[in-house]
Amino acid sequence: MHGRFVVVPAAYVFLLRDGSRGTEVLLQLRRGTGYMDDHWAAAAAGHVERGETAYAAAHREAREELGIDGLDLTFVTAMQRTAHDLPIDERVDFFFTARTWTGEPRVVEQDKAADLRWWPLDALPDPVVPHEAAVLRGIRSGTSTPYSTFGFDEED
Numbered sequence: 001m002h003g004r005f006v007v008v009p010a011a012y013v014f015l016l017r018d019g020s021r022g023t024e025v026l027l028q029l030r031r032g033t034g035y036m037d038d039h040w041a042a043a044a045a046g047h048v049e050r051g052e053t054a055y056a057a058a059h060r061e062a063r064e065e066l067g068i069d070g071l072d073l074t075f076v077t078a079m080q081r082t083a084h085d086l087p088i089d090e091r092v093d094f095f096f097t098a099r100t101w102t103g104e105p106r107v108v109e110q111d112k113a114a115d116l117r118w119w120p121l122d123a124l125p126d127p128v129v130p131h132e133a134a135v136l137r138g139i140r141s142g143t144s145t146p147y148s149t150f151g152f153d154e155e156d
Contacts, residue, residue, distance in 0.1 A: 005090050009048040011057035012095045012132065013071065014139065015105060021120040025136065026105055027128070028065075031114035041129045042095075043105060043116060054094035062101070065109055066116075070102035076139060081131055081150035095135050 015026040026043040030036050044065045048057040055073060062068050076095040083091075107113045119125055121140040128136065131150040138144035 007090045007092055009054065009057075010045060010091065010093045011048055011054045011061060012042040012045040012093060012135075013058050013062050013073070014042050014076075014095070014097045014136070015044075015066075015101065016097050016099050016139075017118065019118065019120060021123065023121045023140070024118040025121055025124075025139075026116065026118050027125065028107065028113040029115040029117075030112065030129075032111050036129045038114075039127045039129045040119075040125045041132055048094070055096075058094070058096050062098075065107075065113070066103075066105040067108045068101045068103040068105050070100070071096075071098040072100045073098050075146075076144050077135060077146060077148045079131060079135065079148045079150055081152075083151055093131070097139065 017024050027040040028043050030039050030041050044058070044061040046057065046061040048054050058073055059071060062071055073096040076097055079093040079095065081091050081093065105116065107116045121136060124133065124136060134148070134150055135144070138148070
């Protein structure tokens, strides 16, 4: 018999725009978080709080981390992922894109991000947080599916 486990939900926002080299995505360089520091990641992301929807969390994180509002969110995928070596190793991540918003994105939490930059989807920086890179590949190629997984043995 298996014991119960906790699933940690998070919401991610990839801001997209048309650039000179095609579609660009806004990424932040993580710093001081204790998780994937020195990796490029979604410009806004964070845990979904108790009683909050993933959509509401995406809006809140964009406001808290980038100082923007009025996002027109498009759902991309819900990713079930695992990291067997972590104490809390079961996660469900909700990924959204937005092409319109109000305000100019900027680093609000300077203790958690070292940089914020637009990158062409076909020329991403290195390294990108691995499970986020998988979602960005799906966005770039148009192959995203409503449900995806990451970190399970059958995919390795």
